[in-house]
Amino acid sequence: MKVTVRYFGAIAEKVGKTEEELDLSVIGSDFQDFKNHCLSSYHIEDDGTLQIAINQELGLQRSLQAGDEIAFLPPFAGG
Amino acid sequence: MISSYTRYRRQIKLPEVGQEGQQKLAQAKVLLVGVGGLGCPAAQYLAAAGIGTIGLLDHDKVDETNLHRQILFGLEDVGSYKAEAAKKALHRINDQVEIKTYNFGLSVDNSTDLFNAYDVIVDGTDNFQTKYLINDAALKTDKPWVYASIFKFEGQLSVFNYQNGPSYRCLFPKAPQEDMNCEETGVLGILPGIFGVYQATEVIKIILGIGEVLSGKLKIIHTLTMQERIISFKRVEERIAAITNKALALESINCSLINESKTYLDVRELHEQPQPDNKNIIKIPLTELASRYEEIPNSTDIHVYCQSGIRSVKAINFLREQGFNNLINVEGGIQSILK
Numbered sequence: 001m002k003v004t005v006r007y008f009g010a011i012a013e014k015v016g017k018t019e020e021e022l023d024l025s026v027i028g029s030d031f032q033d034f035k036n037h038c039l040s041s042y043h044i045e046d047d048g049t050l051q052i053a054i055n056q057e058l059g060l061q062r063s064l065q066a067g068d069e070i071a072f073l074p075p076f077a078g079g
Numbered sequence: 080m081i082s083s084y085t086r087y088r089r090q091i092k093l094p095e096v097g098q099e100g101q102q103k104l105a106q107a108k109v110l111l112v113g114v115g116g117l118g119c120p121a122a123q124y125l126a127a128a129g130i131g132t133i134g135l136l137d138h139d140k141v142d143e144t145n146l147h148r149q150i151l152f153g154l155e156d157v158g159s160y161k162a163e164a165a166k167k168a169l170h171r172i173n174d175q176v177e178i179k180t181y182n183f184g185l186s187v188d189n190s191t192d193l194f195n196a197y198d199v200i201v202d203g204t205d206n207f208q209t210k211y212l213i214n215d216a217a218l219k220t221d222k223p224w225v226y227a228s229i230f231k232f233e234g235q236l237s238v239f240n241y242q243n244g245p246s247y248r249c250l251f252p253k254a255p256q257e258d259m260n261c262e263e264t265g266v267l268g269i270l271p272g273i274f275g276v277y278q279a280t281e282v283i284k285i286i287l288g289i290g291e292v293l294s295g296k297l298k299i300i301h302t303l304t305m306q307e308r309i310i311s312f313k314r315v316e317e318r319i320a321a322i323t324n325k326a327l328a329l330e331s332i333n334c335s336l337i338n339e340s341k342t343y344l345d346v347r348e349l350h351e352q353p354q355p356d357n358k359n360i361i362k363i364p365l366t367e368l369a370s371r372y373e374e375i376p377n378s379t380d381i382h383v384y385c386q387s388g389i390r391s392v393k394a395i396n397f398l399r400e401q402g403f404n405n406l407i408n409v410e411g412g413i414q415s416i417l418k
Contacts, residue, residue, distance in 0.1 A: 006308070008299060009230045018301065049255040051312075058250070058312040071310065073299075075251040076230035078264065079117045079205035079271060 001025040001066045005038060009074040011050070015042045029064040038072065050074050083175065087129050095289045101129060107286045110134035110197035112185050112213055114161040116148040116271030117227050117278060118203030123151060124279040126169040130286075132177045133169065134197055135162035138184035138350070148268030184350050185209055187327050190216035199282050200224040203275070206352050207254040211330035214239060214247035215322045223292075225281045227274040231264055234274040236298040238281050244294035245314040252318055256334045256353060256417070270302055331356075334417050344375060344383045344406075346394040347413070351386060355417060365390045368397060377405050384409035384416060 001024040007015045027037050031054075039046055053071040054060045064070065083101070090096045096104075109130050111118045114137040125133055141149070141156040141164050149161070156164035162180035169178055181193070185204075194200060194216050202213050202224055210226070217224045223241040227234060239246050277298070284290045297310040334353045336343075343357070346365040363371045365385070375381065375398070383391040383398075388410045395406045409416055 008301075009233060012233075013231075018304065018306070047253075047255055049251065049253045051251065053310045056308060056310050058310060059315075071308065073297075073310065075207070075255060076228050076233075076235070077205060077207045077210055078229040078266060079113060079115060079203055079227065 001029075003064055003066065003068045003070055006069060006071045008072060009076045011044065011072045011074050014044050024064055024066060031061050031064060034064055034070070038070075083129070086173070086175075090128065096287060100287045100289075103286055103288075104129045104283070105131045107199070108132040108134070108197040109199050109201060109282055109286075110136065110193060111201045111203055112136050112209070113203030113205065114149075114151075114165045115139070115145065115203055115205065116229070116266065116268070117275040118161075118201070119149045119151040119165065120272045120275030121201050121203065121279045121282070122165055122169055123172065124276055125282060126173045126176045126178075128279075128283060129173065130176060130282075132179065132197075134179045134181065134193070135165050136181040136183070136185060136193070137161040138182065148266065148271050150268070150272065185212055185216075187212065187329055191220055191327065194220040194222050197222065199285055201278050201282060202226045203278075208330050208332060208352050210247060211254060212327075215327055215330075218246055218319065218322050219327060223285055223294075225278045225285075227271075227278050229266060229270050229274055231266065232270060232303045233299065233301045234270055236274055236277050236281070236293060236300075237296060238285070238292050238294045241285065241292050241294040243314070245312055246319055246322070248318040248322065249315040250297060250312050252315075254330050254332055256332055267302075273300070273302070336416055337418050338416070342376075342379050342381050343409075343416075344381050344394070345385070345413075346383060346390050347385045353413065353417070355413075365394050368394055372398060372401055372403075375403065377403050380405050380407060382407045382409050382416070384413050387412040 002021050005022055006019045012018045027034055051058055051073045055069055087101050091101050107130050111122055114135050139161050141152045141159055141161055143157055151165045151168040160182040162182055166178045166180050200222050213224055217240045224239050226237045284292050299308045332353045334355050336355050336357055343360045345360050345362045348364045383395050383406050385391045391408050395408055
């Protein structure tokens with residue numbers, strides 16, 4: 001029940017890595033619970049701007065499945 | 080002057096371009112909002128490719144710290160308006176391109192008129208407020224815009240409002256409080272170079288009508304690992320309607336001061352973000368301080384801040400010479416006094 005989590009932008013900095021494998025049998029497959037688990041593990045406050053993609057697609061919010069890739073995408077504005 | 084055919088022969092040779100495509104490029108009008116790390120490489124390739132009219136909009140002047148990534152500029156340009164210096168450099172590459180310069184920033188008042196005069200908008204900005212303004216003005220004027228943003232070693236690319244595709248607000252509906260720009264986080268010059276050139280590529284695809292334009296997709300590249308992802312997202316009608324149904328306005332970046340009762344002097348330029356909403360903030364940019372310092376009271380303690388604590392020291396040194404002895408420097412800059 002492994003999934004791959006990818007972190008981008010300032011989130012990757014706070015997490016200290018750009019990707020990791022997590023086990024759904026430990027965390028559960030509910031999307032919101034999973035998101036909260038990742039954020040709270042790294043003491044990241046959700047200011048409502050963070051977007052999360054499942055298998056490279058935004059706006060799904062479905063239950064997670066083994067093999068999914070979950071991407072945490074914060075907006076940034078440098079140029 | 081070399082003939083157009085000779086100059087563009089190598090790209091005309093591509094069946095996807097041809098004489099007809101070259102003609103389309105010559106008739107196209109592209110506006111670059113921001114002529115910095117992204118805007119310079121984008122403008123360079125667009126001019127070289129033979130875009131007929133290029134608009135360059137930037138309020139800023141060339142600074143020595145720009146030179147490692149804003150590759151149209153040289154030492155002799157330091158202190159000149161970026162748009163003017165870029166025009167000179169672009170004409171050296173291609174004197175057949177018409178270049179219009181706008182030495183001011185994008186605003187609610189000027190954006191729709193400007194956008195109406197162009198076919199495609201390129202985002203070379205470094206702050207959320209202007210990106211949302213580009214997005215909203217592009218929606219109002221029905222223009223596609225090519226977005227890029229960078230953070231340290233990572234960049235994002237997308238095309239918004241292209242043939243009824245999603246907008247920036249469909250991807251990121253809400254602006255974060257914090258604007259982190261290259262000045263504060265640092266950046267390798269190469270990164271905006273890569274993304275500016277990607278932006279120019281999308282512009283040319285849009286004009287020629289070739290390939291698959293990156294609409295509804297966000298391309299992300301991390302240059303330290305060279306890992307890439309393309310993330311799909313959909314148009315969200317209510318977010319689009321929320322913009323098209325109301326007058327154009329600046330996105331407010333919500334933030335407030337830890338201590339609302341202190342008196343502050345903000346010496347940043349007026350466009351700099353974030354801007355806490357508080358009546359106890361006196362706003363006089365460092366550049367105007369010499370002519371406006373009499374507006375500052377010397378009866379109460381005043382905490383002077385800028386973005387990072389450097390300009391505020393300069394302001395305090397100047398004001399002390401004018402007899403002020405009630406000034407306290409905010410060493411950590413604006414972020415250190417926000418909630």
